[in-house]
Amino acid sequence: MKIAFAGKGGVGKTSLAAWTADWLARSGRNVWMVDADTALSLGQASGVSADALPEPLIRRADLVRERIHADGFLKLNPEVGDLPESLAVDVPLGGPVPDGVTAGRKRLLVMGAVTNAGGGCACDANALLKAVLANLIVDRDDWVIVDLEAGVEHLGRGTVAHVDGLIVVSEPSMRSLQTGAEVGRMASDLGLHRQVLALNRFRGGQVPELAGLPTSCVTIPQLDGLLDRQMQNASVLGLPESEAIDALVQDCLGKLAE
Ligand SMILES: Nc1ncnc2c1ncn2[C@@H]1O[C@H](COP(=O)(O)OP(=O)(O)OP(=O)(O)O)[C@@H](O)[C@H]1O
Numbered sequence: 001m002k003i004a005f006a007g008k009g010g011v012g013k014t015s016l017a018a019w020t021a022d023w024l025a026r027s028g029r030n031v032w033m034v035d036a037d038t039a040l041s042l043g044q045a046s047g048v049s050a051d052a053l054p055e056p057l058i059r060r061a062d063l064v065r066e067r068i069h070a071d072g073f074l075k076l077n078p079e080v081g082d083l084p085e086s087l088a089v090d091v092p093l094g095g096p097v098p099d100g101v102t103a104g105r106k107r108l109l110v111m112g113a114v115t116n117a118g119g120g121c122a123c124d125a126n127a128l129l130k131a132v133l134a135n136l137i138v139d140r141d142d143w144v145i146v147d148l149e150a151g152v153e154h155l156g157r158g159t160v161a162h163v164d165g166l167i168v169v170s171e172p173s174m175r176s177l178q179t180g181a182e183v184g185r186m187a188s189d190l191g192l193h194r195q196v197l198a199l200n201r202f203r204g205g206q207v208p209e210l211a212g213l214p215t216s217c218v219t220i221p222q223l224d225g226l227l228d229r230q231m232q233n234a235s236v237l238g239l240p241e242s243e244a245i246d247a248l249v250q251d252c253l254g255k256l257a258e
């Protein structure tokens, strides 16, 4: 299963992507984490130090030239099958593995943002991301977790066509929900109907009905353990609230599968 996390800026996309990937790996699934945002975030949220992160794929001018501009033309279906294996880094698990479970392997592929293509062209970044997503050959039980950049500008057929599910992350505010509704509507228009709304920092209350907002919803409370720690530590894993986070990740994936 390939799932993407989208929504307005700063709402918790990367955190939820990191929690989901970690729960899946601790439950025995192999996971590919794809950071399609301005580098560094998903890896650091998963406990990888900044200096251990690979160069974002989109800044690898050599590869872009070689794969995207082969023969002097922009190739819309570049050959990238070998890239995930050769460029991904292994990421350690962020919590305990239940007795009797063999943990899966968690790997991170840093793409870089599509709209802010590392000084390069957004169409190159898009072609590369689309090709990598299409070519990430996963076993039936493997998962791909894609952390998208904020907003809706990058949401095109390229990013959406190759994922099976979308988590629309939002804060409990009208502006954030409106962006979420726009993301949901665009994804639906592109044929991606399997969507769940993850309402982060939820404090109770009625969610407004906005056309496009996924009807299936999970809520995440404010996490004091994360607030207490985040000045010292970029990782969102291994929090005092980990059990509750694992439960809500399962709830979210269950709703996505419905
Ligand atoms: N439920 C929560 N309780 C407390 N802090 C949270 C919660 N969810 C996320 N945060 C914090 O909020 C900040 C933004 O979260 P995160 O980076 O996951 O958002 P994002 O949507 O990926 O942002 P961006 O659009 O910049 O990529 C981080 O510092 C994160 O630790």
Ligand SMILES: [Mg+2]
Pocket: 013, 014, 015, 037, 041, 147
């Ligand atoms: Mg992010």
